[in-house]
Amino acid sequence: MAQFTIKDLARKLGVSPSTVSRALSDHPDISPATKRRVAEAAQKYHYHPNQIAQSLQKKRSSTIGVIVPEIRHNFFSTVISGIEEVAYESGYTIMVCQSNETLAREVLNTQALVANRVAGLLIAISTETSRWDHLENVLARGVPLVQFDRVAEPLDTSKVVIDDYRAAYEAVVHLIDSGYRRIGHFSGREVIAMDRHRCRGYLDALADHGLACDRRFLIRGGYREEDGRAAVERLLALGELPDAILAVNDPVAVGAFVRLKEAGVRIPEDVALVGFSDTPAAALIDPALTTVYQPAFEMGRTAASLLLEQLTAEGGSVEMKTVVLPTELRVRGSSRPRGA
Amino acid sequence: MAQFTIKDLARKLGVSPSTVSRALSDHPDISPATKRRVAEAAQKYHYHPNQIAQSLQKKRSSTIGVIVPEIRHNFFSTVISGIEEVAYESGYTIMVCQSNETLAREVLNTQALVANRVAGLLIAISTETSRWDHLENVLARGVPLVQFDRVAEPLDTSKVVIDDYRAAYEAVVHLIDSGYRRIGHFSGREVIAMDRHRCRGYLDALADHGLACDRRFLIRGGYREEDGRAAVERLLALGELPDAILAVNDPVAVGAFVRLKEAGVRIPEDVALVGFSDTPAAALIDPALTTVYQPAFEMGRTAASLLLEQLTAEGGSVEMKTVVLPTELRVRGSSRPRGA
């Protein structure tokens, strides 16, 4: 119950706490002999320094905060896994919060993490987040911040993203090459940069190929299965279906998939489908879902690495990098070439 | 950069830090008037108490540690989501670590969390974990611990689990009722209590119905898709397939599913399949996977609640409860009645 502190250890050894502290951190002022004695005693008595006390003194902890919209979403949990991986390797631990896609909770989360004096912050903003004073606040306090996936572009931080524009563009080109012409898009919220990029990629790809965009087929919604279902609902009410649909991510693609099947629509004969993410389910549905793979795990790893860079290079201020990770269009059955 | 501390706030108000501290925590010794003044000033200057300092003084932090085998696994990420949920509601934050299914890393994780003076610990042990001195150590230090899903039974802690025995038993009964006779089981590791229970449920169900267990169809492995594939591989090498297979979880079931399909085996005509968890993919594959649903989110919530109980009831030591959550067999296409 009671702690075994550095003082106890010092007493056992007949030296001062300062000496123990310095010995443990390999300070040159301490003789090799005492260092050895201290190390052995620490081992023997299972002494582990109190991180809390250390943090208070150093004015910074060795934990990094992570905020995501939803932990349970496969994409984010994979990112978190990547983050934890490199954090662990560097002796950091992570504090994870979810905003549940609300701004209110996102700012509460950042406050909580800042109050816990995290060394740095990793965040993918919620769909509601259109102001970022809470994040500017974090930066103003000197807490390094790096954004990933869903980023607030105006904010001067390191970012790790994918080339949403290009990925969407290529996905649409693939559909066109496969013989589809009347191509729709289930988008997310316009405020999200990611969405704007994907949408623009979609539009440009059509335009560059002399195809018109039927605005009725460009439907905005959210990021979940139900949003995919809802979008299909609107199409069905319309009484007219596109040839193909580019969904903003896999969950909405899957939602659309299911609803279309329920309605007796054949995939891809009647309408082709492509998603974003390559969720585990994507390869398993029948026909398998064509989707652009996002390296979620790698995204977590590099985001964490970027943050650690800033943490160690403290003082010599590093410039903000934004690294864009490569994606990969994984062509599967849901976009089989027309007439094949 | 520099902190705005309680001293600064006190100076602005012309009172002592003690008064501010007490005012903030609604101490009866402070007049309503000063409390109001303090509250307003705190608001105005954006004062947030330094949790680190608080923790040091209180000798306990308001963060709870979570250790799971793998964050990215759907089941665990959902549990974590539930944990975060109730932690958030109670003003706690969570530190998440993954053991990657290794004991070594699991003990490192516990040490890191203890060094961070977490208020309590939530854990699902790794498959390698057959000793628990590291957990006993945690308990000895007076840190409350509650186990979930994968538990070390001999350890006297609160636990939240499902009735693995009964769930497996009922799943097998369902298969029998559906006309299947030669039923196999893809199990996990014998050291894991969960596995033993499911296996026993499987065996007893067979026995109770006068069915013999063909030991060649009882295959041990891991918990991932590849393990499911591997198990099927062994069956194929055997040159003989069971009527039906109860998989230890959904990933294994899915792995088996895919491999069986590759081999041209029809599901459920040639072999039926049932899993555990109800992963998102389960309902999406074709035929949809019959599976016993585990309330992952609820498991996270109740585990966290149990921990919080212990934290608040500090002193008046609470007894250890083990709550078993209800499961639900979700019958789908992969176990369609024989001949139907």
Add this chain to the structure above:
DNA sequence: TTGGATACCGCAAACGTTTGCGGTATCGTT
């Protein structure tokens, strides 16, 4: 023998809180 390096080590303050104890007004009672 003296002087200055050099090698080790300890004192004490500090990090930002909380809290036991004591202190000073103010008030109501007698």
Add this chain to the structure above:
DNA sequence: AACGATACCGCAAACGTTTGCGGTATCCAA
């Protein structure tokens, strides 16, 4: 008018570290 309650509030120590500064041996050179 004096006295005990009562209501508020401040002092200072403590939580477990780290670290600047100073101090004491020891040693080598002169």
